[in-house]
Amino acid sequence: MAGAAAGERQSSTAAEASSPLRVAVLGFGTVGQSVVRILTERTELASELALVAIFNRNVARKRADWVAPSVTWTDDAAAVLTAKPDVIVETVGGVELPYGWVSAALAQGISVVTANKLLLAAHAPELLALAAASGARLRFEAAVAGGVPIIDAVRTGLAGDTFTRVVGILNGTCNYILSRMTGGDSMSDALGEAQRLGFAEADPTSDVDGHDAAAKLAVLVGVAFKRYIRTSEISTGSIRRIDAIDFRYAKRLGGTIRQISMAECDASGAVRAFVGPALVPDSSNYARNTGPQNLVTLTGRFGGNTTFSGQGAGGYPTAVAVVSDLVALARQTRSGAEPAWTPTSVSAAPMRPYYIRFSVKDRPGILASITVALARHGINVDAVLQESGFPKDHLPFVVTVEPCEATALAGAMREIDAEDFHAEPVLVMPVLPGE
Amino acid sequence: MAGAAAGERQSSTAAEASSPLRVAVLGFGTVGQSVVRILTERTELASELALVAIFNRNVARKRADWVAPSVTWTDDAAAVLTAKPDVIVETVGGVELPYGWVSAALAQGISVVTANKLLLAAHAPELLALAAASGARLRFEAAVAGGVPIIDAVRTGLAGDTFTRVVGILNGTCNYILSRMTGGDSMSDALGEAQRLGFAEADPTSDVDGHDAAAKLAVLVGVAFKRYIRTSEISTGSIRRIDAIDFRYAKRLGGTIRQISMAECDASGAVRAFVGPALVPDSSNYARNTGPQNLVTLTGRFGGNTTFSGQGAGGYPTAVAVVSDLVALARQTRSGAEPAWTPTSVSAAPMRPYYIRFSVKDRPGILASITVALARHGINVDAVLQESGFPKDHLPFVVTVEPCEATALAGAMREIDAEDFHAEPVLVMPVLPGE
Structure with a gap:
C-alpha cells in the first residue's frame, strides 16, 4: 500500500508539474496591465502560470494586442469564476464588489491574490475563514508597501522570530510632500507638485489624513501579530497641520517630520496603533527615506530590527508583488527547491x-x-x-x-x-x- | 482511484500535521545555542519542530540544563545522521568537515539548514545536485547578511521579478571600521575598537581584505542569478589602504567610503563582480548604513530597487534566519495558509x-x-x-x-x-x- 500511495503521489506530482496554474486577472488598470506584462514577458514562468482570462468593465476598450490570443476577455466577473481558474488576481479596488468576487472564489476553492488593502482591512477575518474552510489560499503581498516584500518577510524570511512592533512609512504621497517641505517647500506647493507628478489624488484626503496608511497598518498588524483591528479604531493624525516652522524646530531637535504608521503588540495580545505625523531623528531610517519610497521596520523579539524599503506604489513594483504571490501558489504544489546554479566565470567589476x-x-x-x-x-x-x-x-x-x-x-x-x-x-x- | 488517492493524501497530510520535523543541531556555539534557545522559548513551534539531538566536539563541556532532557547530546556526528533526523542544522563552520556531513545528509534525503557561506561558496553546485537527486532541501538564509531575509526575498517575496544587480554591505566589521573613520578615527583605532567590541577577529584579514564578503557575494549571485561563481575569481580590494584623507575627499565629492560588494548579470548570463572599498554618495542607503549593520539592494528588471537592512551577525539574528528556514521546511508539507487573525481592539498610540x-x-x-x-x-x-x-x-x-x-x-x-x-x-x- 505504501508503494501504491507513493505511486499515486508521484503521478500526481508529475501531472502538477506539467499543468501550470490557470490565472484570471480581474481589473486591467495600471496594476492589472503590469501583471499581464510580466506574465507575458517572463516566458520562463509559462510552465508555472498560465493567464486564461482578463475581466474589466467595458472590456472592449481595454483589449490589448500584446496579450496572447488564447486569453479570454470578458466584462462578466461571474463567468470568470464559473470557468474555474485556479487563482484570481483582484486589482479592481473598492470594497464591496471585490468582496463579492473574492469571497465567492475562496468559497469555491479558487485561490486569490489581491492588492486591495481596503478589502483586507474591512473583511480579512471572513476571507481567511473562507480560505481555511475550502483549502484555497489568499495572498496579498501587494496590499502593503507595493513592491516591498514585507508580508513574505514576516511569514517566511523572519518566521523564526515573533514581532513586538512594526513601524513604517506606508504612504508615499505624504512622504513625498514632507520630504519636499524639509527642503523648504510649503505644504500647498508640495501637495500641488505631488498631484502634478501623479503621486497624489485630486482629493488627497485619504493620503494626508492617514486613512490609506491606517488600512495598510491594519493589514500589517494582521500579518505580524495575527490580530485583526478595525481601521476606524486606529488613532490618525493629519499632516495638513504641519507648517514650515515645525521643520525648523524639528531640525533643532536633530530630526525631521514624516507620516509614520506604528503598531505594537504586547505579550497579552493588546495592540496599540497610531498613524500620523511624527518627529523622527535625522539618524533614523525614517528621516532618510525620501520621496515616494516606502519603508517598514519590523522589531523581532530575538532578531531586533530589520528594515525593508523600496517602491511603495506604481504598476510594475506592485505587479511584481502580485506575480511573486502567484509564483508562491504555483510552487506550493511543487518541490520549491533551490534551482541549480550554472557555473559561470566572473568578469571584472561592473562599469x-x-x-x-x-x-x-x-x-x-x-x-x-x-x-x-x-x-x-x-x-x-x-x-x-x-x-x-x-x-x-x-x-x-x-x-x-x-x-x-x-x-x-x-x-x-x-x-x-x-x-x-x-x-x-x-x-x-x-x-x-x-x- | 481518484478517491483512493485523495484518501491517501489526506491521511498522509494528517500524519504530517501530527508529527513535527525532527531537528538535529550540529555545533553548539553562539549561533547553535541561539537556535536551540529560540526552539526552546517559542513553545508554539513545538507542533512543527522537535529538537532531537545536539552535536559538538567535547560535548560534555557544552551540555546545558535549559535544554529539554529528551534531547540527545553527542560528539559523534555520524551517529546524528544514523538516527535519521528530518533535518540537520549546520552551524559548525569551516569547509571540509561540514561538507562531509552536509553531503552525506543530503544524499540520504535529510534536509539541511546551514549558516555556512564558505561551504556554499566552495560546494554549492554539488550540494544542490545532491539535494535535487534525493528530494532533500538545502536552505541557507543565515549564510548571507545574518538576520536580513534577503535570500527568501529573492526566492519568494520578489519571485515575480528577475534581477540584474545586487549591491550590498555584507561585512559588518568593515562597515563599523569605515563608519568610525568617517567620524575621524584612524584605521588602526577603528580596527582596535572593533576587536575590543568583538566585531573583528584578532586576525582581521578575511574581513578587511574582502574574502568574507566575497564568499557571501558568491552565494547571493547563486540565489539572485542562478549562477555559480568562484570566490577566488571575484576582484577584491582591501580597506587597509583607506586613509583619513580619503574621507576628506569623499566628503568634498558628497559622499563617504564603504566596503561594497556588487555583482551584475546581463541577459547573456555573464557575471561581473567586485568587493572592496567604494565611494558612496551621502544620499545613498550605503552611506547611511553605519555600524555593523548589513544592507543589500536588489535591482529587479520590473520592480526597480528594493533594500533590506538589519543585523548581519550575532547569535540571535543569525539564529532567527536558521529557525525561519526550519519553519519553511516544516510548512512545506503543511498548508502554509495565513493563520486566522484574532479580532482585537486597538489601544491608543504606543508610549x-x-x-x-x-x-x-x-x-x-x-x-x-x-x-x-x-x-x-x-x-x-x-x-x-x-x-x-x-x-x-x-x-x-x-x-x-x-x-x-x-x-x-x-x-x-x-x-x-x-x-x-x-x-x-x-x-x-x-x-x-x-x-
Whole structure:
C-alpha cells in the first residue's frame, strides 16, 4: 500500500508539474496591465502560470494586442469564476464588489491574490475563514508597501522570530510632500507638485489624513501579530497641520517630520496603533527615506530590527508583488527547491566611475602623465581635486574618472604605477550611484 | 482511484500535521545555542519542530540544563545522521568537515539548514545536485547578511521579478571600521575598537581584505542569478589602504567610503563582480548604513530597487534566519495558509515622547499654565524651544515631553486647548527613536 500511495503521489506530482496554474486577472488598470506584462514577458514562468482570462468593465476598450490570443476577455466577473481558474488576481479596488468576487472564489476553492488593502482591512477575518474552510489560499503581498516584500518577510524570511512592533512609512504621497517641505517647500506647493507628478489624488484626503496608511497598518498588524483591528479604531493624525516652522524646530531637535504608521503588540495580545505625523531623528531610517519610497521596520523579539524599503506604489513594483504571490501558489504544489546554479566565470567589476587617489612627490608634469595614460586607455577624467596644506613630497590629490571598464582602468593604472613620482601606492575605488 | 488517492493524501497530510520535523543541531556555539534557545522559548513551534539531538566536539563541556532532557547530546556526528533526523542544522563552520556531513545528509534525503557561506561558496553546485537527486532541501538564509531575509526575498517575496544587480554591505566589521573613520578615527583605532567590541577577529584579514564578503557575494549571485561563481575569481580590494584623507575627499565629492560588494548579470548570463572599498554618495542607503549593520539592494528588471537592512551577525539574528528556514521546511508539507487573525481592539498610540507646538498670543503665564496642566496628568516636560523673530500675537514655540500615554496627554491637551492664548490649534506629534 505504501508503494501504491507513493505511486499515486508521484503521478500526481508529475501531472502538477506539467499543468501550470490557470490565472484570471480581474481589473486591467495600471496594476492589472503590469501583471499581464510580466506574465507575458517572463516566458520562463509559462510552465508555472498560465493567464486564461482578463475581466474589466467595458472590456472592449481595454483589449490589448500584446496579450496572447488564447486569453479570454470578458466584462462578466461571474463567468470568470464559473470557468474555474485556479487563482484570481483582484486589482479592481473598492470594497464591496471585490468582496463579492473574492469571497465567492475562496468559497469555491479558487485561490486569490489581491492588492486591495481596503478589502483586507474591512473583511480579512471572513476571507481567511473562507480560505481555511475550502483549502484555497489568499495572498496579498501587494496590499502593503507595493513592491516591498514585507508580508513574505514576516511569514517566511523572519518566521523564526515573533514581532513586538512594526513601524513604517506606508504612504508615499505624504512622504513625498514632507520630504519636499524639509527642503523648504510649503505644504500647498508640495501637495500641488505631488498631484502634478501623479503621486497624489485630486482629493488627497485619504493620503494626508492617514486613512490609506491606517488600512495598510491594519493589514500589517494582521500579518505580524495575527490580530485583526478595525481601521476606524486606529488613532490618525493629519499632516495638513504641519507648517514650515515645525521643520525648523524639528531640525533643532536633530530630526525631521514624516507620516509614520506604528503598531505594537504586547505579550497579552493588546495592540496599540497610531498613524500620523511624527518627529523622527535625522539618524533614523525614517528621516532618510525620501520621496515616494516606502519603508517598514519590523522589531523581532530575538532578531531586533530589520528594515525593508523600496517602491511603495506604481504598476510594475506592485505587479511584481502580485506575480511573486502567484509564483508562491504555483510552487506550493511543487518541490520549491533551490534551482541549480550554472557555473559561470566572473568578469571584472561592473562599469563604474572611479575615484583614484594619488600621493606624490610633487613636480611639474605629473597630472599630464596621468591624464595622458588615462586617455590612451579611453578613459575620460571627470574632476581633479586637491586639498591644501600637505607637504610637497607627500602630496595627496584625487582624480575622478567617468564610467569605464575595470580592465581598461587597470591597463592605465599599470602605466601610471610605473612612474617614479609616487610617494605611496595609488588607491582606486569605484564610485556608486545614489539611489 | 481518484478517491483512493485523495484518501491517501489526506491521511498522509494528517500524519504530517501530527508529527513535527525532527531537528538535529550540529555545533553548539553562539549561533547553535541561539537556535536551540529560540526552539526552546517559542513553545508554539513545538507542533512543527522537535529538537532531537545536539552535536559538538567535547560535548560534555557544552551540555546545558535549559535544554529539554529528551534531547540527545553527542560528539559523534555520524551517529546524528544514523538516527535519521528530518533535518540537520549546520552551524559548525569551516569547509571540509561540514561538507562531509552536509553531503552525506543530503544524499540520504535529510534536509539541511546551514549558516555556512564558505561551504556554499566552495560546494554549492554539488550540494544542490545532491539535494535535487534525493528530494532533500538545502536552505541557507543565515549564510548571507545574518538576520536580513534577503535570500527568501529573492526566492519568494520578489519571485515575480528577475534581477540584474545586487549591491550590498555584507561585512559588518568593515562597515563599523569605515563608519568610525568617517567620524575621524584612524584605521588602526577603528580596527582596535572593533576587536575590543568583538566585531573583528584578532586576525582581521578575511574581513578587511574582502574574502568574507566575497564568499557571501558568491552565494547571493547563486540565489539572485542562478549562477555559480568562484570566490577566488571575484576582484577584491582591501580597506587597509583607506586613509583619513580619503574621507576628506569623499566628503568634498558628497559622499563617504564603504566596503561594497556588487555583482551584475546581463541577459547573456555573464557575471561581473567586485568587493572592496567604494565611494558612496551621502544620499545613498550605503552611506547611511553605519555600524555593523548589513544592507543589500536588489535591482529587479520590473520592480526597480528594493533594500533590506538589519543585523548581519550575532547569535540571535543569525539564529532567527536558521529557525525561519526550519519553519519553511516544516510548512512545506503543511498548508502554509495565513493563520486566522484574532479580532482585537486597538489601544491608543504606543508610549512615546511627544513634540507639542503652540502658536500663541503671547502674555505672561502661558508656559506656566501649560506645564501645570501637563504635570497634573503626570507628564514630564523635557525641553522648551523658542525660535526668535516671530510676532508676539502669533508666537510659535515647542514643548517636548518625556514618554507618556497618549490618553494622559490627550487629557492634558483638552485642558490646554481650552485656554484663550492660542493663535492657532496646537500640533501634537509623537517623537520616534533613532535606530
